[in-house]
Amino acid sequence: MSGGLLNLRAWRDPILVAISLVALWQVLHEIAGDSAVTAPAPTLAHLWEMIGQARFLPHLRETGLAFLQALAIACGGGVLIGVVLGGHKLTGEVAEPILVALYSVPKITLYPVILLLFGLGMPAKVAFGALHGIIPVVLFTMNAVRNVNRTYLRAGRAMRLTPAQTGWHILVPATLPEIFSGLRIGFSLTLLGTMLGELFASQRGLGFLLMTAIDLHDVKTILSIAVLISVFAIGANAALLAIDKRLHRGAAPEAHEKS
Amino acid sequence: MSKAGWIRTIVLVGAVGALELACRTGAIAPTMVIAPSHMVTALVETLQSDEIGMHLRTTLSAVAIAMSIAIVGGFVIGFILNWVPFLRRAFSPFLAAYYAIPHFAFYPLLIVIFGLGPVPLIVLATLFAMVAMILATMAGLDRVPRVLLKTARIHRLSLIQEIWRVRLPAAAPHILSGLKLAVAYSFIGVIAGEFILSTSGIGHEIAFAYDNFDNRRMYALILFVLGIVTLFNMAVFAWERRMLRRRGA
Amino acid sequence: MAGAPRLAAVDDAAAHKVHARLEGVTRVYPPRAGHGEVHALGPISFDLRAGEFFSVVGPSGCGKSTLLDVLAGLALPSAGTVEFEGKSVRGDVPDGVGVVFQEDASFPWLTVEDNVSFGLRRAGVDAAESKRRVDFALGFMGLRDFSRAYPSQLSGGMRQRVCIARTLVMQPRLILLDEPFGALDQQTRLLMGDELLRLWRETSATVLLITHALDEANLLSDRIGVMSARPGRFLDIVETGWPRDRDSRLAERPDFGAVTSRLWSYLRGESLRAMGQGTAAR
Numbered sequence A: 001m002s003g004g005l006l007n008l009r010a011w012r013d014p015i016l017v018a019i020s021l022v023a024l025w026q027v028l029h030e031i032a033g034d035s036a037v038t039a040p041a042p043t044l045a046h047l048w049e050m051i052g053q054a055r056f057l058p059h060l061r062e063t064g065l066a067f068l069q070a071l072a073i074a075c076g077g078g079v080l081i082g083v084v085l086g087g088h089k090l091t092g093e094v095a096e097p098i099l100v101a102l103y104s105v106p107k108i109t110l111y112p113v114i115l116l117l118f119g120l121g122m123p124a125k126v127a128f129g130a131l132h133g134i135i136p137v138v139l140f141t142m143n144a145v146r147n148v149n150r151t152y153l154r155a156g157r158a159m160r161l162t163p164a165q166t167g168w169h170i171l172v173p174a175t176l177p178e179i180f181s182g183l184r185i186g187f188s189l190t191l192l193g194t195m196l197g198e199l200f201a202s203q204r205g206l207g208f209l210l211m212t213a214i215d216l217h218d219v220k221t222i223l224s225i226a227v228l229i230s231v232f233a234i235g236a237n238a239a240l241l242a243i244d245k246r247l248h249r250g251a252a253p254e255a256h257e258k259s
Numbered sequence B: 001m002s003k004a005g006w007i008r009t010i011v012l013v014g015a016v017g018a019l020e021l022a023c024r025t026g027a028i029a030p031t032m033v034i035a036p037s038h039m040v041t042a043l044v045e046t047l048q049s050d051e052i053g054m055h056l057r058t059t060l061s062a063v064a065i066a067m068s069i070a071i072v073g074g075f076v077i078g079f080i081l082n083w084v085p086f087l088r089r090a091f092s093p094f095l096a097a098y099y100a101i102p103h104f105a106f107y108p109l110l111i112v113i114f115g116l117g118p119v120p121l122i123v124l125a126t127l128f129a130m131v132a133m134i135l136a137t138m139a140g141l142d143r144v145p146r147v148l149l150k151t152a153r154i155h156r157l158s159l160i161q162e163i164w165r166v167r168l169p170a171a172a173p174h175i176l177s178g179l180k181l182a183v184a185y186s187f188i189g190v191i192a193g194e195f196i197l198s199t200s201g202i203g204h205e206i207a208f209a210y211d212n213f214d215n216r217r218m219y220a221l222i223l224f225v226l227g228i229v230t231l232f233n234m235a236v237f238a239w240e241r242r243m244l245r246r247r248g249a
Numbered sequence C: 001m002a003g004a005p006r007l008a009a010v011d012d013a014a015a016h017k018v019h020a021r022l023e024g025v026t027r028v029y030p031p032r033a034g035h036g037e038v039h040a041l042g043p044i045s046f047d048l049r050a051g052e053f054f055s056v057v058g059p060s061g062c063g064k065s066t067l068l069d070v071l072a073g074l075a076l077p078s079a080g081t082v083e084f085e086g087k088s089v090r091g092d093v094p095d096g097v098g099v100v101f102q103e104d105a106s107f108p109w110l111t112v113e114d115n116v117s118f119g120l121r122r123a124g125v126d127a128a129e130s131k132r133r134v135d136f137a138l139g140f141m142g143l144r145d146f147s148r149a150y151p152s153q154l155s156g157g158m159r160q161r162v163c164i165a166r167t168l169v170m171q172p173r174l175i176l177l178d179e180p181f182g183a184l185d186q187q188t189r190l191l192m193g194d195e196l197l198r199l200w201r202e203t204s205a206t207v208l209l210i211t212h213a214l215d216e217a218n219l220l221s222d223r224i225g226v227m228s229a230r231p232g233r234f235l236d237i238v239e240t241g242w243p244r245d246r247d248s249r250l251a252e253r254p255d256f257g258a259v260t261s262r263l264w265s266y267l268r269g270e271s272l273r274a275m276g277q278g279t280a281a282r
Helices: A008-034 A040-052 A057-085 A087-101 A107-118 A122-148 A150-158 A163-199 A207-217 A219-251 B004-027 B036-048 B050-083 B087-098 B102-112 B118-142 B144-153 B158-195 B200-213 B216-243 C013-017 C064-071 C114-123 C125-139 C156-168 C186-203 C215-218 C246-251 C256-281
Strands: C018-029 C038-048 C053-057 C077-083 C097-100 C174-178 C205-208 C221-227 C236-239
Touching: A008 A040, A008 B087, A040 A219, A057 A087, A057 A122, A057 A163, A057 A207, A057 C018, A087 A122, A087 B004, A107 A122, A107 A150, A107 A163, A107 B158, A107 B200, A107 B216, A107 C077, A122 A163, A122 C174, A150 A163, A163 A207, A163 A219, A163 B102, A163 B158, A163 C246, A207 A219, A207 B102, A219 B087, A219 B102, B004 B036, B036 B216, B050 B118, B050 B200, B102 B118, B102 B158, B144 B158, B144 C097, B158 B200, B158 B216, B158 C114, B200 B216, C013 C077, C018 C064, C038 C064, C038 C077, C038 C236, C053 C064, C053 C215, C064 C077, C064 C097, C064 C174, C064 C205, C097 C156, C114 C125, C114 C156, C125 C156, C174 C256, C186 C205, C186 C246, C205 C215, C215 C246, C215 C256, C221 C256, C236 C256, C246 C256
Parallel strands: C053 C205, C053 C221, C097 C174, C174 C205
Antiparallel strands: C018 C038, C018 C077, C221 C236
């Protein structure tokens, strides 16, 4: 069933989706006209040209740096907190409903508070991106640690493993697939949070470019940036999803279909 | 209440108390955070003012419309995709990547297309919420145990009876959790859109108060939004729990 | 069919009447990604006699469940014919056939009572008659105190009773059971077996039981069909000759072990073959 990276069937679906999305875009353009949706070809040409411009790069770097820092905090902090909450039952039970409630609340309303605490600029964006991403990482890690099959641990004891060996050879492989799923969702949400942070009261970054383009009614730039971000998001997600699936294949033998 | 529940209450009350103390003693400047007690009094004042009702109606009606379209549309689309394997194969890679996209990057585009007003907000929130409902509906229908469908055949049910009496009740827990997400995402979509750029609504009022250094009003409204969404979520959660308890879920 | 639940003794003359007939039945699954065509079953030909208790034993994966699906009309045979009460069965479940599965098939969103009356309501049986049959079935299966409970509040054995009761109220003339006690512990299995025998005696229905437990087949059956490894065929049909009025204490009889041994002598080699198939398929 599984093939190499050059497996044609694996690439067929994404390519078809990409083609149909561009087709959909063209149709929208035909319906709505140039003032609302610019055509794919000129927009992509505009994007290409924009990336070449010197004044574009600092904005891209600003957004990229904010995202990477937020991602590092969300992943590192999230796994750490998740392991603690998963390992200590009572703490986990105390924290879980609070985290779940926080997860489904419109966190955008907290952005002014973050701006007041961190001031306008990079730290606020990083904090806001990390705030979005960290919760799923914590929740997934916590559940992964909680749900480690006790039999594995008993088997480890029966084989007289040291605590370090138990950790490395049993706990890490047993929890990794679930934690990685959390990291994948954390990645998407951190990107969402960082972008949201830039769309409001920001002076640099891709979000800032988007907001200035509204005032200029510059549809081509809006679409270019939205497409750039989406392509990055979808591409990264596809790569992470592929790793995720591979990890889960090793983790759950019962998922194999019986003939 | 369970032991964890008691500790949670104590932790939350303690945190609020500590914040109150820090603000009152001046350890945290009122230009940053105001004391929780002041937030509450400010909230009461704000709710008594006339114009807040208008903003509240704007926001809640946009949420209600987006939520309804997302839930009904998401259920129907999810059902069709589950039923027609060809469509499902065509759309599933798209659905899998959907929530990786930061949707709010498209909000400026929606404003350009629909103009500043409730429509781009409703479209944004609907797009954000509907796919959760689609995915949940598909997941629910996928997980209907085969043995229950066999049982339906043993009882010689018609297709409509099979769907209504067996498939839908069996898929209900998943569909319900999709519904919960659709509600939360509708709120997030509308309020975030209002916050970024709009002319009215609660989200706009928070942003406006922030821009004008009106911390009392800002914190009052933040408290209001968090309170109302949490209450709403808790109500849905309680309803879900009651429905699922007898199933041993 | 309507009227009192049938408790009449079987007419001796009817004991050898053919109730269902399989002729040259095979089931072949088309090739799929990963493996070629799978010949799962047959060819199988045999007659199910009216009112008998027939068990099918065989190594895992030999197509026992496929046989049941074909007989119930849940699956089409690739070749051959299936008849029930003289009429051809082709892809639809005939009236008068009840099936109990190994998996828990109780509807978790309905109470025990609503689960049991599910089929009656769909069939449009009137309320008074429906209530009478449900009360009888609940009492018969020892579920009267749990009629308002939901399946999640019951043990696995009790849930399986709900499924049997749900089948019983339809007054089936042929009851097919697909390893109904497979998920239960040994003691519960023995007790459920006794109840199954009681049900069989009192309804005079024909019973076909799929099982992997040789003792269970031996204890419950008039005849036992022994199936080969895949593609499943009957190696032999063993007549036990036990009295109709029997229960789990039958196992104390000295000649009981002989039948089980005979079944095992057939199946030992087949099970080894089946294990080999399983390893190769992986």
